[in-house]
Amino acid sequence: MKITYHGHACFELSGSRRVLIDPFISGNPSARVKPEELEPEVLLVTHGHEDHLGDALDIAKRAKPEIGVIHELAVLFQEHGVEATGMNIYGSAELAGVRVTLLPALHSSSYAGRYTGSACGYLVEMDGRKVYHAGDTGLFGDMRLIGELFSPEVMLVPVGDRYTMSPELAVRAVEMVKPELVIPMHYRTFPVLAQSIGAFTEGAEKAGARVVVLEPGESHEL
Numbered sequence: 001m002k003i004t005y006h007g008h009a010c011f012e013l014s015g016s017r018r019v020l021i022d023p024f025i026s027g028n029p030s031a032r033v034k035p036e037e038l039e040p041e042v043l044l045v046t047h048g049h050e051d052h053l054g055d056a057l058d059i060a061k062r063a064k065p066e067i068g069v070i071h072e073l074a075v076l077f078q079e080h081g082v083e084a085t086g087m088n089i090y091g092s093a094e095l096a097g098v099r100v101t102l103l104p105a106l107h108s109s110s111y112a113g114r115y116t117g118s119a120c121g122y123l124v125e126m127d128g129r130k131v132y133h134a135g136d137t138g139l140f141g142d143m144r145l146i147g148e149l150f151s152p153e154v155m156l157v158p159v160g161d162r163y164t165m166s167p168e169l170a171v172r173a174v175e176m177v178k179p180e181l182v183i184p185m186h187y188r189t190f191p192v193l194a195q196s197i198g199a200f201t202e203g204a205e206k207a208g209a210r211v212v213v214l215e216p217g218e219s220h221e222l
């Protein structure tokens, strides 16, 4: 599996399928790709905030991926004429052969002033690999349970502070989930977010994880 970072919280997982998560490309100053270059077969959106839903509706209409999102977001997609599978927290679905589980995230969620269900994280299982995208989230104790239940190999973790965990709290998240590899996200995109990952690398490595820092446009092969 190849993991490509498109900046902020947007990742593309490429293996037997192309899975795109949180495609905030237009308006994302760090993105190095154009939305029309993305051809996902599976599209996932952690919550309704514009820096996560982003270009999802346009990409969905053009590329016609299978979409698995929390119920209220699925209704939003359907209102825009896009088919989407509604899910809820700790529920799983098979999308184009990719197993997706919706996980809790401690955060709010709305789109254009409208409530769009709980914010979520995702466990994506493809080609025998398990990747946990934590979404936008604060620290919460169920991360230990997520680690025990799913043993994700990779964790994509927000570290930017203000709207999510700080680099220091993200270390605590890594201690609970115990992934083999961790990729920090949701920092530096805007001036209000942390501009560096601070002591995250040292702390996460002490917790036994390998830290891979990707610049937007860069990939890591598992």
Ligand code: ZN
Pocket: 047, 049, 052, 107, 108, 136, 163
């Ligand atoms: Zn958010």
